[in-house]
Amino acid sequence: MPELPEVERARALVEQRGLGRVIEDVEDGDAYVCRPHAPGEIRSALVGRSLTRTHRRGKAMWFESDGGGPDLGLHLGMAGRIVFDEPPAPRSWDRFALVFADGGRLALRDKRRLGRAVLDPDLSTLGPDAGTVGRDAFRRRVGRGTTPIKARLLDQSVVAGVGNLLADETLWRAGLSPRREAGNLDDEELDRLRRALRAATRDATRKGGVHTGRLIVGRKRREPCPSCGATLERATVGGRTTFWCPLEQPATGAVPSGYAGTQSAA
DNA sequence: AGGTCTGTTCAGCT
DNA sequence: TAGCTGAACAGACC
Numbered sequence: 001m002p003e004l005p006e007v008e009r010a011r012a013l014v015e016q017r018g019l020g021r022v023i024e025d026v027e028d029g030d031a032y033v034c035r036p037h038a039p040g041e042i043r044s045a046l047v048g049r050s051l052t053r054t055h056r057r058g059k060a061m062w063f064e065s066d067g068g069g070p071d072l073g074l075h076l077g078m079a080g081r082i083v084f085d086e087p088p089a090p091r092s093w094d095r096f097a098l099v100f101a102d103g104g105r106l107a108l109r110d111k112r113r114l115g116r117a118v119l120d121p122d123l124s125t126l127g128p129d130a131g132t133v134g135r136d137a138f139r140r141r142v143g144r145g146t147t148p149i150k151a152r153l154l155d156q157s158v159v160a161g162v163g164n165l166l167a168d169e170t171l172w173r174a175g176l177s178p179r180r181e182a183g184n185l186d187d188e189e190l191d192r193l194r195r196a197l198r199a200a201t202r203d204a205t206r207k208g209g210v211h212t213g214r215l216i217v218g219r220k221r222r223e224p225c226p227s228c229g230a231t232l233e234r235a236t237v238g239g240r241t242t243f244w245c246p247l248e249q250p251a252t253g254a255v256p257s258g259y260a261g262t263q264s265a266a
Numbered sequence: 267a268g269g270t271c272t273g274t275t276c277a278g279c280t
Numbered sequence: 281t282a283g284c285t286g287a288a289c290a291g292a293c294c
Binding site: 112113147151238 | 282283284285286288289290291
């Protein structure tokens with residue numbers, strides 16, 4: 001499930017292997033993935049050009065093209081990944097692809113078909129990147145409203161890049177219950193949450209993805225809290241399946257006993 | 267073999 | 281308004 005760390009790794013992959021290669025053809029025939037573009041529209045805009053720079057904010061990534069061409073935006077959706085120089089996937093799982101003049105290709109491989117490819121993507125609805133958001137902006141944007149803090153973190157217009165697993169891992173590290181009302185967190189708690197978010201994001205990016213998080217590893221196996229051994233709570237928060245430790249992430253205010261956001265992951 | 271679950275985004279509702 | 285619900289996608293899982 002691509003969240004910010006997976007997208008950052010995908011961006012780095014394009015940076016490493018996708019720049020400066022002449023685009024000879026574009027497979028943009030999936031009108032759903034390429035909406036609102038008609039088939040051939042992205043192709044016309046990019047054939048003959050090369051990618052020159054890569055960017056990412058949250059889960060969105062985009063690439064500049066040379067000669068004054070448009071940017072190409074890619075979104076991995078829920079199951080997408082970027083593959084380089086592999087033969088086309090069976091069953092048309094490659095929803096979009098750049099075919100290079102050197103014979104290689106860049107494909108958006110996505111069984112679920114929830115990824116997107118678009119020219120000049122609209123980034124105006126995204127908040128600041130979750131990995132680099134500053135203290136004051138984080139306090140202001142996250143620490144308000146009546147919605148549960150987890151739902152606030154998942155809102156891409158508040159802070160960009162947090163998905164379900166990274167939200168659970170972050171709240172666990174910060175010792176904050178996912179059900180706390182966002183506007184009721186004080187500055188100390190918000191700062192602790194931001195540090196936990198940055199650390200969880202950095203660790204996950206380094207280790208290969210959000211599934212490497214300490215809480216997340218045991219989550220599916222229904223193991224107890226990796227820190228204190230308590231049985232994890234499970235409930236729907238913000239419309240998403242949520243796990244948390246009832247002892248270290250208490251329902252109201254108190255600072256947790258042991259584990260805090262300043263601690264690094266295993 | 268069918269029913270449930272998965273997670274992100276977005277439209278539509280209150 | 282802000283927050284919530286369900287649709288869309290299609291495969292994984294039991």
